[in-house]
Amino acid sequence: MKILFASSEVFPYSKTGGLADMVGALGKALAEAGHRVGIVTPLYRGIRESFPEIKKLDWWLEQPIADRYVQGEVWTLDPEPGLTIYFIDKPAYYDRSDLYSNGGADYADNAERFIFFCKAVVHLARYLPWQPELVHAHDWQAGCVPMFVRHQSKTGWGNAPATCITIHNLAYQGVFPPWAFSLTNLPSDYLNPEGAEFYKQMNCLKAGIAFADVITTVSPRYAREITTEEFGCGLDGFLRDRRAKLFGILNGADYSEWNTTENPYLHNPYSARKLSGKAENKQALQHELGLPEKADIPLFGSVTRLAEQKGVDIQLGALEEMLSSNMQFVLLGSGATIFEKGFLRLAQRYPGKVAVRIGYDQGLAHRIEAGCDFCLMPSKFEPCGLTQIYSLRYGTIPIVRATGGLDDSVRDYAENPKGADGIKFREYSARALTKAIRKALAVYQQPDLLKRFRLNGMKADFSWEKIVVEYEQVYKIALKR
Ligand code: ADP
Numbered sequence: 001m002k003i004l005f006a007s008s009e010v011f012p013y014s015k016t017g018g019l020a021d022m023v024g025a026l027g028k029a030l031a032e033a034g035h036r037v038g039i040v041t042p043l044y045r046g047i048r049e050s051f052p053e054i055k056k057l058d059w060w061l062e063q064p065i066a067d068r069y070v071q072g073e074v075w076t077l078d079p080e081p082g083l084t085i086y087f088i089d090k091p092a093y094y095d096r097s098d099l100y101s102n103g104g105a106d107y108a109d110n111a112e113r114f115i116f117f118c119k120a121v122v123h124l125a126r127y128l129p130w131q132p133e134l135v136h137a138h139d140w141q142a143g144c145v146p147m148f149v150r151h152q153s154k155t156g157w158g159n160a161p162a163t164c165i166t167i168h169n170l171a172y173q174g175v176f177p178p179w180a181f182s183l184t185n186l187p188s189d190y191l192n193p194e195g196a197e198f199y200k201q202m203n204c205l206k207a208g209i210a211f212a213d214v215i216t217t218v219s220p221r222y223a224r225e226i227t228t229e230e231f232g233c234g235l236d237g238f239l240r241d242r243r244a245k246l247f248g249i250l251n252g253a254d255y256s257e258w259n260t261t262e263n264p265y266l267h268n269p270y271s272a273r274k275l276s277g278k279a280e281n282k283q284a285l286q287h288e289l290g291l292p293e294k295a296d297i298p299l300f301g302s303v304t305r306l307a308e309q310k311g312v313d314i315q316l317g318a319l320e321e322m323l324s325s326n327m328q329f330v331l332l333g334s335g336a337t338i339f340e341k342g343f344l345r346l347a348q349r350y351p352g353k354v355a356v357r358i359g360y361d362q363g364l365a366h367r368i369e370a371g372c373d374f375c376l377m378p379s380k381f382e383p384c385g386l387t388q389i390y391s392l393r394y395g396t397i398p399i400v401r402a403t404g405g406l407d408d409s410v411r412d413y414a415e416n417p418k419g420a421d422g423i424k425f426r427e428y429s430a431r432a433l434t435k436a437i438r439k440a441l442a443v444y445q446q447p448d449l450l451k452r453f454r455l456n457g458m459k460a461d462f463s464w465e466k467i468v469v470e471y472e473q474v475y476k477i478a479l480k481r
Contacts, residue, residue: 001473002028004132004161006023006121008114008141009099011086011257013051014044014086014381016099017305018251018386019168021220023138025254026471029464031082033472036130040121042094043075043087049078054087061088063119066182070116074124080239082206088120104337111180114204115230119143121151125161132474136164140174143186143208150211151186162478165208169383170226170233171309174204174339198234202277206235213478215239215246216471218384222247231381237324245481247474252464253385258366258390265366269394272458275451278370282435285371287357288364291328298444299328300437301372303365303387303394306335306343309379311349311401316342317379317430327469330355330372332364373450374440378433382406388422392457397450399436409462421457433460 009015009023021040031037048054054077061072081084088340094111100106107113118137122145122479125135128288137145146163149286153160169268178204181191185267196207205307207216217223228241239246260268260278269278279295286293304310316339319329322345331343331354340358357364376389379399384405388398392409400406402424411424423443425436443449 001132001472001479002130002134002174003034003038003126003401003475004121004125005037006118006135006140006142006145007041007138008117008395010039010041013041013047013087014099015084018218018384019139021254021386022168022251022384025252025257025464026084026468027250028080029468030471031080033465033468034082036083038124038128038130038132038353040084040086040088040117040124041352042117043089043365044096045095045097045296047087048075053077057086059119061117061123063123064185065112065116066185072116075278076121086124089275090116093117110174110204111176111204112183114141114174114178115144115183118142118148121145124149125149125457131159132161134162134164134478135206136166136475137166137212138166140172140205140208141216142376143174143204143206143372144196146211146213147186147190147207149276151190159186162479163212164216164475165212165215167205167209167215167383169309170205170217170231170235171207171231171381173198173235176202176204178202182458192264192378202439206238209235209238209242213245213481214474215242216474217246217248219250219408220248222381222383222404225381229359239337239438245477249470249474250387250405251386252462252467253386253389253393255393257465257480258369260370260394263370265363265367266370267367270370272395272455275395275454281367282368282373283390285330285367286328287332288349288367288459289357291330291355292352295376297326297328298374298441299372300329300374300399300440301330302333302376303370304331304333304377306333306339308336309380309382311428311433312342314340314428314430314433315376315378316346318433318437319346321430321434323353324386325441326356327437327441328353330368332357332368333357333425334358360380367374372396373444374399376433376437377406379403379406380428385409389462392460392462395454397440397453398458399433399440400424402426402431403419409460411456417450419456419462421453
């Protein structure tokens with residue numbers, strides 16, 4: 001198949017979270033499976049410097065935005081056979097310090113930045129010589145793509161591609177005041193309750209859901225959850241009406257990036273067969289973060305965006321209670337100031353037990369995954385979650401709340417005593433998480449059980465090669481519509 005992706009972030013060019021990992025890895029896996037794949041993404045600050053092999057395409061990009069015409073350029077890179085990355089270059093929109101926000105506030109022109117991006121994607125879909133058959137849009141930033149494709153197919157685009165939209169997180173919908181719709185230059189009948197309108201506002205993700213041929217999300221359980229009021233973020237009814245074309249496919253891990261045997265970020269390679277090497281990574285991590293280098297103290301860790309979704313409040317509550325026990329905790333994260341301060345205070349109050357690093361650090365993320373005994377992910381909701389999937393491969397036991405992809409990817413002792421590879425809890429409360437941490441401490445005291453959990457996790461296979469088949473099936477359904 002010939003597939004064009006549209007995503008506002010793609011690893012290794014740009015990343016704020018799991019979206020980048022997923023798009024980069026799925027694009028690569030589809031190309032390796034023999035498909036022709038293109039990925040369209042904005043050219044953010046620094047990409048050209050980090051990837052000097054990037055080339056300017058001889059392409060004139062000019063799109064109407066309300067009553068103006070906006071020009072841009074297209075740059076490309078071919079990281080491997082069958083895969084081309086198309087970067088949309090428009091410095092006034094994308095040459096900024098961050099992707100979506102600065103100092104905690106979203107950029108005021110985000111609607112314009114990403115509506116222009118969607119127009120550029122559709123323009124490429126229409127005029128690229130290799131003629132994509134399917135356009136796969138990711139999240140609200142690419143949400144208008146299916147709507148533009150639908151409109152152009154009704155107004156003269158004879159062989160318009162099929163469309164798929166993936167919801168990576170329904171909590172982010174790209175909702176803007178109604179005037180933002182004028183940036184699309186579409187007839188006003190697209191802004192109605194069956195289209196892009198959401199309580200009189202313009203909703204970019206809803207535009208994608210309304211007009212895509214198929215809708216996917218990143219785990220089977222989350223696909224069910226988002227059709228309920230509790231998790232539907234106001235779109236549950238809209239999604240229930242489209243249940244027949246809504247599919248949940250669990251994300252995978254790119255093991256060429258996330259592995260313990262050939263990983264430049266790690267101090268010492270290790271594997272299921274040579275698990276002893278994990279202890280050296282633990283000691284190196286304790287050293288790096290200034291914690292006492294003790295092998296027998298259970299080390300807990302988190303690598304996360306510090307957002308409410310991630311269960312930061314119950315995590316702080318549970319740690320408060322548990323830190324009197326013999327344990328250490330490390331955190332790498334950034335996000336809401338109130339949560340950053342909360343963890344920094346914890347580190348001040350428990351020196352020698354807690355180490356906190358605020359910021360974004362790819363190498364440290366790998367070293368925490370490798371050096372810890374347990375990884376905490378007490379999310380309130382979690383579409384898929386990749387951190388726990390990486391933890392499993394690193395022999396680090398995930399402690400997760402049984403929601404969304406966390407529930408789909410981790411096996412608890414109560415569900416499967418022989419195959420258990422993590423600890424799950426259900427109730428969203430500090431008390432329930434405290435209990436789960438107590439269970440972890442009990443597992444830690446039993447070396448055989450601890451080893452079994454670790455080996456089960458390391459054997460679990462979330463490789464993309466297997467998952468690609470599921471996307472192929474969904475794409476075929478889209479092509480038939
Ligand atoms: P989400 O996409 O909701 O943030 P996921 O678990 O799906 O959560 O993906 C998070 C990804 O971002 C993982 O690859 C994780 O290692 C990475 N990550 C999160 N916070 C940081 C950070 N502060 N530094 C480095 N990597 C981070």
